[in-house]
Amino acid sequence: MTAPPITEAPAAPPAPSRTRLLLTVILTGQFMAILDVSIVNVASPVIRSDLSASGSGLQLIISGYTIAYAMLLITGARLGGRYGGRPLFLSGLAVFTVASLACGLAASSAQLVAFRLLQGAGAALMVPQVLIMIQTNFEGAARARALSLYATVISGAAVIGQVLGGALVSADLFGTAWRPVFLVNVPIGLALLVAGLRLLPRGGPRRHRPLDLPGLVTLSLAVSLLVVPLVLGHEQDWPLWGWVSMGASVVFVGLFALVERRSAAPLVPARVLMARGVIPSALAVFGLMAGYGGYLFSLALHLQGTLGDSPLRAGLTFVPAAVAFTVSSLNWRRVPERFRRPMVVAGLAVAAVGYLGLALALSGGGHGQPLLWITQAVAGFGMGAVFSPVLAIALTHVAPEHAADASGLFVMVTQLGQVVGVATFGTLYLGGASMTTVGVALAATMLATGGCALTLLRR
Template identity: 40%
Template sequence: MATTHTHATGHQVRRRASELSAFGVLILLAGAFLPIMDFFITNVALPSIDASLHASASSLELVIAGYGVAYAALLVLGGRLGDRYGRRRLFLGALIGFVLASLACGLAPGVGVLIVARIVQGATAALLVPQVLATFHHTLDGEHKARALAMYGATSGIAAVVGQLVGGLLVSADIAGTAWRPIFLVNVPIGIVVLLVAARIVPATRSEHPVGIDLPGTFLFAATLVALLVPLTEGHSLGWPWWTWLLLALAVVLGAVTYVVEKAAERRGEVPLLPPSLLRLPSMSRGLIMVLAFSIGFGAFMFVFALTVQDGLHADALHGGLAILPMALLFFAGSVLAPRLISRFGRAALSAGAVLQLAGLAWLVAVLVVDWPHVSLWAMAAPLALTGAGQSMLFAGLFRSVLTDVPTHLAGIGSGALITLQQSGLALGVATLGTLYIGLAPHGVSHAFATVEYVHMGIVALLAVGVAALPRFTQTTSRTPVVEA
C-alpha cells in the first residue's frame, strides 16, 4: 500500500511540474524581488528622509527596523496561511497590500506615518514571500525545482545589491522634487503588472494536509523576534537604556518557552508553527545555521559599505549606489551559472564560491586601508566583482540545500523558516556588526570597515569548510521526497 501511495504521489508531482511555466517562475520571482529590495533600498535614502521630514535618529532607525521586525516575525505564519488557504490567493492578496503600503510610504506626510506604513509593508511582505518558495516546492520537481530554488537564492542577493543601486539613482534623480519618495512609489506600477500577470498564469496550490493555525506558537515566536531585534537595532542610537537589556534577557526566556511549547504541541499530534522534527532534518538543521551566518555577514557588509562610501569617501547617493554595481553585475552573472555548476560539482561549487568571496573581501579591505582616504570607486570595482561572484554561488547553493529534505505538504512552513532565518540574519548583521562599525568609525573609517570585514571573512571561512556537512545535491535534488507527517 505504501508503495502504491508513493508511486501515485510521484505521478501527481510529475503532472503538476508542468503547471508552473518558466515565465510563471519569473513572475513569482519578480513578486519576491520587491519586498527583499525594499529592506535595502532605504539605506541610501535616510539622509534625504531626514532632510525632508526632520526625523530623529531613532525615528530613522525605526523606518528600517519596523519593516525588518514585522517581516521576520510573520514570515513563518505567512507560510502556514498559504498552505491552508491557498498560495496563489495569499500571494495576490499580500501583493495588493504591499502595493498599497508602498503608496502610503511614498505619500507619507510625516515620519510617524512613514514608520507605520513601513510596518504594514513588512507584514504584507511576510505573507507574500513564502508563497514563492512553497509554490516552487509544490509544483516543480527534480532539476526544474532545483533551478527555481537557485534562482530564488540569486534573486534575494541581487535584490539586496540592486536595492542600494536603485535607491541611489532615484534619490539623486529627485524626480519632480520628490527626493526619496520614488524609492517606494516605484513598487506601485511594478506590483500592479506582477499582480495582473500572476492572477492568470500562477497555478492555485495548497497543502494536501492543511493544518490549523498555531496561535500560541505564532505569538511566542513573534514576541521572541521583537524582543531580540528591537533592542539590537535601537540600542546604540538610544544609548542602551535599561529596557533594551531587559528585552534582550526576555528574548532568551521567550525563545526557551517557545521551544518547550512547540515540542509539547508536536507530542500531542499537532503541527506547530515550527515543528522541532522538521528543524531536525539534516538539510534544515545544518542549512539554516549556514543561511543565518551568511546573512549576518551579508547584511553587515551592505550596511557598512554604504556608510563607508557615503560618510567616509563623501560620495553622494548616486555614486554610493553606483559603487556597488560591479558586485551586482557579477552576482547576476554568477547566479545564471550557479545551478549548472552546483549540479555538476555539488558542494565543491559552494566551497569554491566561499573562497572567491573571501579573496574579494580581503582584496577590498587592502585597497581601502592602503589607499585611504584617496580611494577611487574604480579601485574597488575588481574586488567587489570577485566578491559578488563568490556570493552568488554560495547563496544559491545554500537556498537549494535547505529545502532538500522538506516534505511537500510542509513546504510553506519550511520556506517560512528559511526566509525568517535569512531576514533575521540580515537584521542581526546590521544590529551587531553595524553597531561595531558605528562605534569604531569616529576613530578611523577605513579601520572600522576593516575590523567588521575581518569578522565577516571569518564567517565566510567557516562556511567554506561547513558546506561539507550539507546533503549531496546529486542525490537529493533529482526527486521530490514524499514523507508523511
C-alpha cells in the same frame, strides 16, 4: 506522530511557458520586498528634512519595515501552508502595494512609520509563498534553476535598491523628492496582481491543521525582542532596554521550544528539522547573509560618510559584487552533482578571500580601486556559489507537504541573518573600527560558516 493529511491534491504541473511566467511574477514580488529594505536608506536625509522627523522617528521609518517583516515571516509561511500560496501571495502583494501608495502620500513621520509597518506585514505574507511555490511547482533541474534566480533576486535587489534610490532622489521627479522611492512600487504591484490572478496556480498541497497560536505568539515575541534592539540599538548607543530585550528573546526561544514539544501541529515539524542537510544548510544561510548584510551596510556607510560619495556613486560601487553573484548563482548547476556539496564550503572560503582583499584595498584610506572592484567580485562570486546550492541541498529532502514549513524557516533565517549582520558589523564600524578591521571580521565569519557547512560533506 503522523503528518496531517494533504486534503487537496497537488495541481497538475503547468506548461513550461506558464511556469516561466509564474516564476517571473513571484520573483518580481520578492524583488520589490527586498528592494524596499535598502531603497529607503538612501532617501532618509531628505525624508527627515521634509517631514521634520525626529531621530527615533527616522529610525522607525527605515527599520519599521524590517521589524514587521521579520516578526511575521513564519506566520506568513504557516498561513500559506494552510490556505495555499496563491491567496496569501496575492493578499500580501495587495497589502504591500496599498501600503506603498500610502507611504508615498504620507503627510507626517508618524503616518509614514505606520504605513511602513503595514508594508512589512504585506511583505511577510507575500515572500514566504515564493519558496513554497518553487518547491511545489518545480522539480529537478527546473527547481535548481528557479532557486538560482531566487538567489540572484535577493542579492541584486539589495544593490539595485541603493542605486535606484539614489537616482530617484537625485532626479526629484516633479518636485516629489523622496516619494517616488515608495510610489514606484504601485504600478508594478498592480501589474503583478493582474498577472498573478491569471498565472498563479490554484491547486497545490494544503495542510488543514491548527495554526498553533501559542507557537506563533511565542516565536513572534522571540523574534521581535531580538530584532527591535538589533535594528535600533546601534543608533541609541545600545541602551539597557536593548540588552534586556535580547535577554528576554532567549527566554522566549526556550519557551517556544517547550510549546512546540507539546504542540500537535508545531510551526517547524521535527521531520523538517531532521531532514538531511536542513540544519547545517540553515546555519550556512544565516552566516552567509549575516556577512552579506554587514558588508552592504558598513561599506555603504564608509563610502558615503568617510569618503563622501553620493548615494548613486556608492550604490554603483556594489555592482561588481552583484554581477559576480549573479554569474555564479546562475551557473552552479553546471558543476557535477558530486562536487556541489564541497562547492558550498569552497564558496565560503572564496568569499572570505574576497573580504580579506576588500580590507586590503581600503587600508590606504581611499577608494582602493580597481582592487576594491576586483575583491568585491571575488566575494560576490563566492557567495553566489553558496546560496542557491545550499538551498537546493536542503530542499531536496523536504517533502512538498512540508514546503510551507521549510519556506518559513529559510526565509526567516535569511532575514534574521541580514539583521544580525547589519547590527554586528554596523556597530563594529560605527564604534570606530576601520573598514580594514570590518573586512577581516567578515572574512572570519565566512570561515566560521564554512566550518558549520562541513557537515554537508557527509552524505
